Amino acid sequence: MYKLITMKKNSSIYYPLILLVLLMLGNGIVSAQDVFQALPVNASYAETNALKKIFKTQTIVQLDAQAVYQFIKKSGNKSSFVINAGNNYHWNISLEQHDLRSPDYLLQSTTNKGLITLPKEEISTYAGFLKDGPNNYVRMNIEAKKISANIIDHGVAYYLEPLKKFVPSAAPDKYIIYKRGDSRPVEGVCRQVASAEQQVNQKLSSIATPAAADCRIIEIATESDWENFAQGVTASDILANLNFVEPLYQNYFGASIVVKYQHQWAISSDPYTATDLCGGSPERLSEFKSYWQANFTSVKRDVNILYSGVDFTGGTIGCAYVGVFSGSTSDACYAVAQWITSYPDEKREVLVAHEMGHIFGCVHDETGCSSTDGPIMCPNINAVCYTQCTPYWSTLSFSSIISSFTSSNGSARLRLREFFQSVNTAFSLGLPYSASGNNLFVASGNIVTNGFFGPGLIAFTGTDNVTLQPGFSASVASGLGNFTAQIGPCNQSSQLTTAVPMQVPAKAITATPIAENIKSVNTAIKVYPNPFSSIANIEISLPKTAHISLSVYDPSGRLIDKPVNNKPMLAGTNNIPYTNKQLSANYYLFVIEIDGVRFTEKVIKLP
Template structure:
């Protein structure tokens, strides 16, 4: 029988790509920082992996050296990574800081809610050198690397061996595998109801379908995360969530040109959290579930946090059938204020003895539940082969949205209505490429809370992140000498230039 696992030295070589900048004399450009040697599998490790994969490679990486390089030099880095006998990838990676300047982290424990310091950035993005269509999403910490590379239509994951095999201590050993290599591929179910069973969409959407977009909009989804006591008690951190969202963002960026801004993170460090249910909330006959608890608690206690979508991470073992996640479906582009129901809950399976545990599985789950909130229903007609992310039975081989799901999500993201937090008015920065002496017509009536308005001209200003009120008949002019003063706890942003989807 063919041995399913191969072991390779990680052949990890790092150089700096100067991008036109002068490199200092003490630069480590070109220095070989990988000093590892090929390492084989123990009998215990091979037995454990044989039940997890049909094929995989063991990679030895000098993680500490890589972490020092990328965390101390704010440039694009070139990393040569060998993940097979004839497969060496030259990766060009850069820091992908997903947290804007107004990001805030808090925890609630025995002494109440306290604010936490900002942690170092661990999220990186990039591409395979010479292949602009490729995608690289890596999370680099002091003791591990995890993420994926998409090249030639194949997604290859990289994950620490200790996350997959019991009693593994080494920080250097990592497993490279394709999504299709995982056993089992089915990791659980989502019990979210079809669109027809959710709150019905409004028929009055403030205008006909196909309304022209008001300028060159940027899709920047502002994400707030919650994690319960079980998640914290098992040792998971905000960095784990940031790394997961970095991987999920790679999918949404490639298919919807959407960036994630993690604006707020909260965790519970006491068992007295408000989440008593062990059910997702997708089985109404069993009670409200954690989804309802999440929505009700945050609606009552976190209304001051500006966000577009709310994502909860738990390590509870849900008891309603095989469900591992749940979401309110079709909350965007429905003619209503989406603040009420843009919630999803996700079971973070982190039991090394559970075959459903993998970074790939957690990525698919969160991408799936967020897809529900953004308008996609279950897509069980496209679940064979390279399955759709929106299959009701979650499959690690599903690493992209099908055409059906893309159409559903695009429709809701692009819809224009009179509601301030609906569809495109919620997740976009609105850019008006017009001269400042021309009138700026308010895009809709009422109060626009936290949306951004840009006039692309000399002395153009971006202002928002507070509450800007326009009446339906108002015309706003920016005259020479215009200035704005932020109210207490509010912020005024000033920006010159056009839309930058990659900017914070």
């Protein structure tokens, strides 16, 4: 196992953004378009002096963040609006809620009263695209009093941030807009324990098509030490950072980020004392790993990130274990990133993506980093940009991450989230059978018998969900038995605490009416292509005339579309072409209902 020290640090003008409601009255119809105009404002002398240490150039605008927030919240899950700054920026944005947090997400804080659970805050992370440009995406973080944005427009990365972040005395409605390369580079070196021979990297000219045909999910847990908490960094700030980081994995590798757990130290007596980030004894990275392996075993995660407010010895700002993601499926994937309050979002986005890259097997790009357009895995954050104006992975790093993701251990972490169990027939010897997974789908007959080794047992355990699919049945071939289900939260030892037992004599559990109907209908259903990009065809072969419904659910179980509702179809082969341009890249459940009989197909939508 290798460790890597990643980086060291070195010791205009717009008009106020005004919400325009353009009302066009005619024939009794009212229509409206929401446009936020950006007009020039001047920087004060203090603001100019502070910004010139961080940026080479930037644009200062005035923005009513609360108005944007209220508009987004009023719009619901999806919204469309324009940010217009004349010839400089004209962004026609389509945006939707993009909650990085899992359904079982938990936020906890250690205080002087012990460990407390904090309420889940409203969604503040959003994702979308520009309506009038190729190879683009939009990520925004929108709260009541501040917003930030990362907009990829025709291959150039633009950022919008509060000016108050860099100049505490600035008015809260002042914001800056800059593009990649406008901020000053952060120089640094890396002391690498082991390195690999590297070739000159080939720049990726555009956002690559996801390499995964399935849904890769990187489950992340975050930690915030006392120093980071004391400087005002919140769990929402960390989510905002990961919202910007995610496209660097999602667009290149088809891997989404899901935040399972966040913890913060609200007292100074946290367990981290080392001022060396890596390479010392003690060191902060090892302290983080040891403490979490001992105290957070119940948190299911792939990657652990400590956001630290410590100014570490030697100016080191990031550290991670290299290649541990594919090395095993044990809890070994740890990284530390220093949160420097004066860093622009551009720098922190690259820093965290860089440290995660080490976990996925990337070493430093020693070649090409002296250029003006270095890749993500350069040992320093070189922000100067002329041609490659979005963060990108070198060919070597791209290959390393793909290799890590497709390895047996990497696949187990990322993809073995759903397990499908078919028929489990009688066990004549009474041997137990058990199956477990994150999301477990159980179908068909489940039959147990008494045997030489005693009563038979079939057990299904799901960390997140156990779904009894249409056709599920449980029965006893000989003797007596019970069907038992337990639902409830788990304790630190992953044991059910307040379980709600449900017990039914097994002889009373026969095939469900749905199962009987399925057997008699003899229906064939095919969804192709799967995955699909623009059109998915649902082919249904019917033995007789039937009424068909099609419903589309997202991974959380929320109904998002119902294009077909109780439509009569004739016997024979029927085809339903499904298109939905608003459908984002993800996996979905297509539920086809035929005369009251429901069939479920998992379908993957590509960008």
